Every structure is written in structure tokens, then in C-alpha cells.
Amino acid sequence: MSERIVVGMSGGVDSSVAALLLKEQGYDVVGVFMKNWEEEDINGTCTAEEDWRDVRDVCDLIGIPYYSVNFAKEYWDRVFSYFLKEYRAGRTPNPDVLCNREIKFRAFLDFAMTLGATRMATGHFVRTNEAGQLLKGSDSNKDQSYFLYMVHAQQLKKAIFPVGGMTKEQVRKIAEDRGLPVSKKKDSTGVCFIGERNFKKFLSEYLPAQPGDMVSPEGEVVGRHDGLMYYTLGQRRGLGIGGRGDGRSWFVIGKDLEKNRLLVAQGEDHPMLYSTQSIAEDVTWVGDAPMKEGETITCTARYRYRQPDQPVEATLREGRLLLHSLVPQRAVTPGQSAVLYKDDVCLGGGIVTKVVDPGSADPDKQINY
Numbered sequence: 001m002s003e004r005i006v007v008g009m010s011g012g013v014d015s016s017v018a019a020l021l022l023k024e025q026g027y028d029v030v031g032v033f034m035k036n037w038e039e040e041d042i043n044g045t046c047t048a049e050e051d052w053r054d055v056r057d058v059c060d061l062i063g064i065p066y067y068s069v070n071f072a073k074e075y076w077d078r079v080f081s082y083f084l085k086e087y088r089a090g091r092t093p094n095p096d097v098l099c100n101r102e103i104k105f106r107a108f109l110d111f112a113m114t115l116g117a118t119r120m121a122t123g124h125f126v127r128t129n130e131a132g133q134l135l136k137g138s139d140s141n142k143d144q145s146y147f148l149y150m151v152h153a154q155q156l157k158k159a160i161f162p163v164g165g166m167t168k169e170q171v172r173k174i175a176e177d178r179g180l181p182v183s184k185k186k187d188s189t190g191v192c193f194i195g196e197r198n199f200k201k202f203l204s205e206y207l208p209a210q211p212g213d214m215v216s217p218e219g220e221v222v223g224r225h226d227g228l229m230y231y232t233l234g235q236r237r238g239l240g241i242g243g244r245g246d247g248r249s250w251f252v253i254g255k256d257l258e259k260n261r262l263l264v265a266q267g268e269d270h271p272m273l274y275s276t277q278s279i280a281e282d283v284t285w286v287g288d289a290p291m292k293e294g295e296t297i298t299c300t301a302r303y304r305y306r307q308p309d310q311p312v313e314a315t316l317r318e319g320r321l322l323l324h325s326l327v328p329q330r331a332v333t334p335g336q337s338a339v340l341y342k343d344d345v346c347l348g349g350g351i352v353t354k355v356v357d358p359g360s361a362d363p364d365k366q367i368n369y
Contacts, residue, residue, distance in 0.1 A: 004028040005160065006112035007121045008104060009058070009066070011051030013182045014123030016058045017171045018162040020178060022121060023062050030115055031059045031066040034108060036075035036099075057181050067115075071107050078102035084206055090257045091335030092232040094147075101150040101284075109155060119158050124148065126346075127164040132157045134286045134346040139167040145346040146305050149339045153287040200230050212260035214241065217253070217272060225262040228255050234273060234331030239264060274328040278303075280321040280338040280350030290340070290347050291316045300341045301325070303332045303352070309341055321350045 007019040009031045023029045033055045035048050052068060059066040079098045086093035104122060112120040125137030125144045132153030137143040151159075163171050175183035209227030216222050223241045225231060230238075235252040244250075245266045253272040254263035265272060291297045293316055300309035301323060311326040323338055332338075332355045339349035 002026055002028045003119070004030065004115070004117045005119050005121050006030045006032055006115055006117040008108055008123075009033050009055045010123070010188070011054035011058075011182065011185075012123065012188060013175050013180070013185055014125070014163055014171055016054075016123070016180050016182050017174050018121050018123045019058065019064060020062050020174070020180065021162040022160075023064055029062075029064045030117070031055060031064055032108070032111070032115075033066065033068045034071055034103065035068060036071045036103060054182050054185070061180065062178075069108075069111055071103055074107045075099070075103055086335050087203065087207055087229040089335075090228050090255050092333050093335045094337055096147045097150050097337055100148050105148075105151045105155045105159065109158060119160050121160045121162060123163055124161050125164055125166075125168075126161050128156050128159065128161065132287060135164075136341075136344045136346065137161075138165045141306070142168050143306075145341075146302055146337065146339050149286065149337065149346050149349045150284045151286065152284075156286070200226070203229060210260055212262065214239065214262045214264050215256075216245075217263070217265050222250070222264060228257065228260065228262060231255070231262055232331075233333045236268070273330050275332055275355045276325045276328050277356040278323045278325075278329075278332050278338065278352050279354040279356065280323060281319070281353045283316070283319060283321055283348065283350035285348035286346055289316070290342070293317070299347065301349075302339050302341070303329060304336060312340075314340055 005022055005027045007015060007022065007029060009015045009019060011033070019029055019031055033052050035052070037048065055066060079095050079102055082098060083093050083095045109120050125139055125142040126148055127135040127137060129135065134145055134148055134151065134156055136145050172183060207229055209229070211224055211226055212228070213221045214223035214225050222244050223239065231252050233252055233254065236249050239250050239252070241250045241264065248266040249268065250264045250266055251268060251270060251273060252262060253265045253270060256263060290299070291314065296313050296315040298311070298313055301312040301314070302309060310329060313324040313326070315322040321338065332352060334352050334355065336352055337349050338352050340347040
């Protein structure tokens with residue numbers, strides 16, 4: 001009897017090709033579609049219906065059984081409640097990293113085991129090895145290890161990533177050559193499982209907005225904001241500041257939560273957008289911790305998805321990561337993840353809580369938050 005592998009299928013081309021490849025390799029493959037959001041769109045249609053239809057069509061074509069499982073409660077309790085809490089605190093959260101840990105590699109993995117699977121599979125562009133290390137995907141432009149740094153080695157040992165060693169172009173060509181109906185389906189964007197929608201309108205349905213002043217570094221009121229939760233560091237679009245200053249674009253450089261003020265400045269290279277030191281908490285490691293308490297290691301870091309690796313010195317102190325970037329970093333954002341690497345190996349990371357003044361030895365002297 002062949003090994004059973006349950007594939008998490010989203011209705012997209014990556015997970016569809018993952019299921020196809022495993023089937024062609026002789027595995028006993030089962031497709032499972034995760035429905036994690038109950039909301040309907042403005043036309044009264046469940047936003048997951050189209051994806052679920054694509055999953056069924058793909059599974060019928062390649063000849064594997066399929067199921068749908070509802071994790072909406074788990075998603076709300078473990079991911080979305082955190083998402084709202086972070087926005088209330090003025091930060092910009094990345095729910096995808098928590099979604100991977102709590103839903104795909106916990107709730108879904110547990111479900112896969114109830115179906116008699118020995119392993120689960122997804123369409124993530126990452127790789128692993130026998131030691132359970134998380135490795136970057138071969139396609140540097142699509143590598144998703146940044147989003148999986150919270151997944152532990154013991155979970156990764158029960159997972160397989162069939163497209164992790166391919167490029168996106170190779171994946172699409174396989175889908176087209178095999179006649180998969182999703183071969184030309186565009187990649188999904190937006191919040192994990194919530195999808196593409198007017199984010200400002202969506203967020204306003206859950207959190208009350210508190211408009212306030214936009215203020216320059218000199219203290220001049222230059223406009224009004226709709227609510228601090230709608231803005232993130234480095235943002236240029238949507239500020240609506242015109243006819244002021246020297247004609248250069250305005251950018252968000254910080255938030256003053258106490259006074260409900262959005263701090264803005266002109267010029268994409270404004271010095272207050274840059275820092276060399278930050279603090280990350282809620283630290284998790286894929287495997288064993290790469291450093292002991294008080295120890296400093298030299299490695300690389302990413303502060304956002306698709307960012308090239310940045311050289312850093314990382315120190316573990318009282319459970320927090322103190323990160324010293326050897327190159328000034330633009331718009332390091334509280335709420336986002338700082339993920340550490342040694343070459344192709346993803347070590348783990350943490351959630352950025354403070355961005356500190358690069359010219360100060362005091363880690364509590366903040367400029368961006």
C-alpha cells in the first residue's frame with residue numbers, strides 16, 4: 001500500500017501542481033480544501049466558492065478524492081483576534097505567519113492524520129531536509145520561508161513541498177501541459193484566507209476609526225488621517241497631502257498613539273525612515289536555538305517578504321532578539337516579522353516591537369514607534 005499524503009489545496013496553481021506531482025509519483029493522494037472565513041461578498045456569494053470549485057475540478061481531473069474542512073472558528077480564535085489586537089495597538093501585523101503555524105501546520109496537520117496520512121503537503125515555495133530544517137525555495141522571487149518561520153522542525157518533518165525546488169514558470173508550465181484548469185489563474189494576494197478586498201473598508205467593520213492630524217517632523221499639521229490603523233511606515237499612497245512643502249512626495253514616518261497623530265515627512269529617503277537597531281519579541285526557532293542567552297551571532301535577516309537578505313548581528317537577551325543591521329534599513333515596521341537566515345537555512349525569528357534610534361545606545365529610545 002502506498003503512502004497517503006493529504007494536500008492542502010487552495011484552488012490555486014501551486015497546490016494543484018503539488019497534488020498532481022505527488023499523484024504521478026505514486027502516492028495515495030487526498031485533496032483537502034480549507035474554508036477559514038465565513039463572510040460572503042456584496043453579492044451574497046461565499047467568497048470561497050470559486051476556489052472550492054477549482055479544487056473539485058482539479059481533483060476530478062487528476063483522479064484523487066477530495067474533502068472540504070471548516071476551520072473558521074480556529075482561524076478567528078487563533079489568528080484573526082490577534083490580527084485585530086495588533087491593529088488596535090497601532091502595529092501592522094502579518095497574519096500569514098500565524099496562520100501557517102496555527103491553521104495549516106497545526107489544525108490542518110491534525111486533520112490530515114485523522115485521514116490516515118503519514119504526511120501533509122502544500123504548494124509553498126520552500127524546501128526541507130531530513131533534519132527538519134526549513135530551506136529557502138529555489139525560486140528566489142517566490143521563496144515563502146519568511147511566512148513559515150514559526151513552524152517547528154517536528155511539524156516540517158511531517159510535511160512535503162513538491163514545488164519548492166521549482167520556479168513559478170515551471171509550475172505554470174506543468175499545469176498547462178497537463179491541462180489543469182487553473183494553469184493561468186492569477187496568484188492570490190491580500191490577507192491570508194480573507195483575500196482581496198477593500199482593506200480599509202474591511203478593517204473599519206471590526207475596529208472603530210479615530211481620525212486625527214498628520215504632523216510633520218517640525219510639528220506642523222499638514223493634513224488629516226482617517227485612523228492610525230489604516231497606515232504603515234513608509235507608506236506614500238493615500239495620504240492626500242498636496243500643495244505643501246518642496247513638492248516631493250510625503251511618507252509615513254511614525255505614529256503617535258498617545259496623541260493620535262500620524263507622523264509624515266517629505267522624501268522617500270528621509271532619515272527618520274531609516275534605522276539600524278530593532279527589537280523583536282515572541283521569538284520562535286524552527287529547530288534548536290542558534291544562540292544562547294546573551295550570545296551574539298552574525299547572520300542575515302529579512303524584515304519583509306521578498307526583501308533581499310540583510311547582514312545583521314543578532315543577540316538573544318531575556319527572550320528578545322536585539323538586531324543590529326550592518327546596513328541601514330528602511331521602514332522596519334512594528335508588527336511585522338524579522339526572520340533570520342544562515343545561507344539557505346531559515347533559523348526562525350520574532351515580531352518587531354520597537355525600532356530604535358540608530359544614533360543612540362539606549363534601546364528604549366525610539367524613532368518610529
